[in-house]
Amino acid sequence: MLSIPIVKLHQSVPPRMSEKLSLDDVPFTQSEMELEARDKRRLELFVDAVFAIAITLLGLGFVAPVVQHSNGALVGSLMGIAPKFAGYFLAFALVGIMLNNHWRQFQNIAYANWMLYFINLLFLSFVVLVPFATAVWTTYPDTTVGVLIFHSIIFIAGVILYANWTYVRWRPYLLKKDITGQTLKEIAYRDASFPPASALAIALAFISPALSNIAYLLIVVMMAMAFRQRRRRRASHG
Amino acid sequence: MLSIPIVKLHQSVPPRMSEKLSLDDVPFTQSEMELEARDKRRLELFVDAVFAIAITLLGLGFVAPVVQHSNGALVGSLMGIAPKFAGYFLAFALVGIMLNNHWRQFQNIAYANWMLYFINLLFLSFVVLVPFATAVWTTYPDTTVGVLIFHSIIFIAGVILYANWTYVRWRPYLLKKDITGQTLKEIAYRDASFPPASALAIALAFISPALSNIAYLLIVVMMAMAFRQRRRRRASHG
Amino acid sequence: MLSIPIVKLHQSVPPRMSEKLSLDDVPFTQSEMELEARDKRRLELFVDAVFAIAITLLGLGFVAPVVQHSNGALVGSLMGIAPKFAGYFLAFALVGIMLNNHWRQFQNIAYANWMLYFINLLFLSFVVLVPFATAVWTTYPDTTVGVLIFHSIIFIAGVILYANWTYVRWRPYLLKKDITGQTLKEIAYRDASFPPASALAIALAFISPALSNIAYLLIVVMMAMAFRQRRRRRASHG
Amino acid sequence: MLSIPIVKLHQSVPPRMSEKLSLDDVPFTQSEMELEARDKRRLELFVDAVFAIAITLLGLGFVAPVVQHSNGALVGSLMGIAPKFAGYFLAFALVGIMLNNHWRQFQNIAYANWMLYFINLLFLSFVVLVPFATAVWTTYPDTTVGVLIFHSIIFIAGVILYANWTYVRWRPYLLKKDITGQTLKEIAYRDASFPPASALAIALAFISPALSNIAYLLIVVMMAMAFRQRRRRRASHG
Numbered sequence: 001m002l003s004i005p006i007v008k009l010h011q012s013v014p015p016r017m018s019e020k021l022s023l024d025d026v027p028f029t030q031s032e033m034e035l036e037a038r039d040k041r042r043l044e045l046f047v048d049a050v051f052a053i054a055i056t057l058l059g060l061g062f063v064a065p066v067v068q069h070s071n072g073a074l075v076g077s078l079m080g081i082a083p084k085f086a087g088y089f090l091a092f093a094l095v096g097i098m099l100n101n102h103w104r105q106f107q108n109i110a111y112a113n114w115m116l117y118f119i120n121l122l123f124l125s126f127v128v129l130v131p132f133a134t135a136v137w138t139t140y141p142d143t144t145v146g147v148l149i150f151h152s153i154i155f156i157a158g159v160i161l162y163a164n165w166t167y168v169r170w171r172p173y174l175l176k177k178d179i180t181g182q183t184l185k186e187i188a189y190r191d192a193s194f195p196p197a198s199a200l201a202i203a204l205a206f207i208s209p210a211l212s213n214i215a216y217l218l219i220v221v222m223m224a225m226a227f228r229q230r231r232r233r234r235a236s237h238g
Numbered sequence: 239m240l241s242i243p244i245v246k247l248h249q250s251v252p253p254r255m256s257e258k259l260s261l262d263d264v265p266f267t268q269s270e271m272e273l274e275a276r277d278k279r280r281l282e283l284f285v286d287a288v289f290a291i292a293i294t295l296l297g298l299g300f301v302a303p304v305v306q307h308s309n310g311a312l313v314g315s316l317m318g319i320a321p322k323f324a325g326y327f328l329a330f331a332l333v334g335i336m337l338n339n340h341w342r343q344f345q346n347i348a349y350a351n352w353m354l355y356f357i358n359l360l361f362l363s364f365v366v367l368v369p370f371a372t373a374v375w376t377t378y379p380d381t382t383v384g385v386l387i388f389h390s391i392i393f394i395a396g397v398i399l400y401a402n403w404t405y406v407r408w409r410p411y412l413l414k415k416d417i418t419g420q421t422l423k424e425i426a427y428r429d430a431s432f433p434p435a436s437a438l439a440i441a442l443a444f445i446s447p448a449l450s451n452i453a454y455l456l457i458v459v460m461m462a463m464a465f466r467q468r469r470r471r472r473a474s475h476g
Numbered sequence: 477m478l479s480i481p482i483v484k485l486h487q488s489v490p491p492r493m494s495e496k497l498s499l500d501d502v503p504f505t506q507s508e509m510e511l512e513a514r515d516k517r518r519l520e521l522f523v524d525a526v527f528a529i530a531i532t533l534l535g536l537g538f539v540a541p542v543v544q545h546s547n548g549a550l551v552g553s554l555m556g557i558a559p560k561f562a563g564y565f566l567a568f569a570l571v572g573i574m575l576n577n578h579w580r581q582f583q584n585i586a587y588a589n590w591m592l593y594f595i596n597l598l599f600l601s602f603v604v605l606v607p608f609a610t611a612v613w614t615t616y617p618d619t620t621v622g623v624l625i626f627h628s629i630i631f632i633a634g635v636i637l638y639a640n641w642t643y644v645r646w647r648p649y650l651l652k653k654d655i656t657g658q659t660l661k662e663i664a665y666r667d668a669s670f671p672p673a674s675a676l677a678i679a680l681a682f683i684s685p686a687l688s689n690i691a692y693l694l695i696v697v698m699m700a701m702a703f704r705q706r707r708r709r710r711a712s713h714g
Numbered sequence: 715m716l717s718i719p720i721v722k723l724h725q726s727v728p729p730r731m732s733e734k735l736s737l738d739d740v741p742f743t744q745s746e747m748e749l750e751a752r753d754k755r756r757l758e759l760f761v762d763a764v765f766a767i768a769i770t771l772l773g774l775g776f777v778a779p780v781v782q783h784s785n786g787a788l789v790g791s792l793m794g795i796a797p798k799f800a801g802y803f804l805a806f807a808l809v810g811i812m813l814n815n816h817w818r819q820f821q822n823i824a825y826a827n828w829m830l831y832f833i834n835l836l837f838l839s840f841v842v843l844v845p846f847a848t849a850v851w852t853t854y855p856d857t858t859v860g861v862l863i864f865h866s867i868i869f870i871a872g873v874i875l876y877a878n879w880t881y882v883r884w885r886p887y888l889l890k891k892d893i894t895g896q897t898l899k900e901i902a903y904r905d906a907s908f909p910p911a912s913a914l915a916i917a918l919a920f921i922s923p924a925l926s927n928i929a930y931l932l933i934v935v936m937m938a939m940a941f942r943q944r945r946r947r948r949a950s951h952g
Contacts, residue, residue, distance in 0.1 A: 106277075125810075140788060287763075294526055312619055312622055327601060536771070
């Protein structure tokens, strides 16, 4: 461990941070840096790219209808796909909030390693299925099975994202220095909204498939609560 | 507020800028930086990625025709989709100008926060619908409803992009330091071209769907006027 | 012009370069930087993203055949699309060489402005059409019209890329400092291979559509010649 | 060679590294840097973008079924595409491991040149075919030809990625400074898992197409062995 050439480390860490690194900060040998570390920036961009494509493919669900060239026929056919629009915006919002949670995690992460890469890859393998799941759901919104696929994929993705943060919390050397314990807890709290919300949606799907989506309001409620609490804490400090 | 460790801030700001930051510049506590700030660069790249995919999907509107293997048959079938090419280039140009406006805003923005992230996400949720709207429009260019969808989506996206700049203007700590008031105003002026142009297009769609696109010339006119004014101001200073 | 705050400039230029900037180097006022300059890095990434999507969409031309579950039937059906594979690799290579030319230009460019943005946008609007053009070409390789679309799009894209470099050459302040005149000329020479090669392909398409692709060998020949000349010059200097 | 202006070099190398460069480090003339060098970061991002799109297109293989609106019908139809899900996750994992190998290589590479660009382009031209190959494979998992296409593409991509590292190893000036010989060897060892595994899959395809995928376990075994060996070496050093 004593043999880490500090010069080497500089090359793979974020520019600013590098100045503050000392041998004690990073529990990696040079060889481990070369083989096990992964470019954190590259991982962020890769995740973003897959999310960008996945949400854009959500839009592929809409195809120009084949009807008569009249306003009436067109309005009628568009009314028919109106529920698809509702589904599109809900899926877009959920995926967007999930990505927001990912960003919050990664702006507090300083290093990535191969394990973090594979956790994120697993995460993405479910994100990629969201357009398909949304298509099934908006086509069969009246069936339990049709909506279950969507809820299950959101559930699994939510659990993996939570696991990602847990993995990082256990390895403080992957985190930015001087991160507050309050932040560590709050990020966990906010990422914890997806699993129960989608689990509730799964349960509701057996009672009323059409109403099961209401469960996702839980995510918004938890976001709002975190926001209010933060405001209050800030006010009491001011 | 007094407890912001300046070291922490350095990590999340653009490298060069960081040197000039002092405690007065950024009205964030460390905890707020960790939870509410968002990587500005990552946001730019995400927006660019979605735009890149959306404009490339515009090209998916063209499918190799199924006709006889003769020049005549092929020319005939391509003539049939000629209006689609006009629509493709118009949509491409509009989306491109919109992205140009986004770039102009963000090269003057220094920090992003979660709110900016969600404003941009909402913006993207309409950008993603452009390929669909273009397909409907070029398939039903002779109907009011067919062209209205396209104009409405451009209108909403334009309003959100304008709102994005308004949000930032109200929060100077998100902007690069020493930005001139003239720049703040001019960016608002240039972003203001989309809403009236597409509103005009919506109005024209009720009179003549086919001619409603002429309204977008207003954007070009406003761009040219801004450009000329700038030239004149520069000449008078030289 | 005398009023450019150097601090401001630093924020929008590549980190390393910034140290060497003085008021004489950049003929922009602060206000022009804020409104007319564009993030060069963001432009590169946007171009790359569109290219990445366009070449990946080339692969969408291949669809799993619907035949009997037997090796014989599958081989037969795959043989039928063999020419499509040849077309795929040729289009991939041409688009790849074009992107390589773009990279060569941009690694010598230091700044981008709005005009460069729009030249590149125009360039991309034809790159995006390559998958469609390739599909038409590989479906109708025996017709003049079928192959002409592909050749025309390569021709136009090649001309715009050449124009991009010409635009930059006329504005030395957009280039990296101390760039050699030899480099300026050689980049122009190498980018000059696409227009004549595709023009030749267009001419050949009227004689023999199937053989018109041979014209693209001209690009390879010109690349090899540039390479050999470079080797020779280097040897004579050693 | 003696005429390299060090100032120029700084502009095209990673910020931190640049400080340690001297004329001896980089065997390029200024003109060669301007014409032959390629932006390493841009190459990484381009590769990542193509991978991101390719794996997302894997998800396009799933289309909402057209059946009766009943749970039974939906479950039946989803059961029918269950093998497709197995194929999806296997392809996703293989492509993900391949990208992981690419990242490991590039975090030890400091510079890219045009040759590296074209090796990677060739690599990507096969990666792009993976969604098609996966579709053929999961549609005809019971035929030798159907699975052979997939195995062959993985084989070719694996060989090119290995060749990429071999190319770099022969040109130490492209590598980061002070890289350990152990790292050079281990990366080669880990990248060596794809060609034999897919070659074995090709051989097995002639015996049992359905079981040929078992061959890819070899990659996991080789990864685990490398991991264990590393643990042991570390323990013996501690």
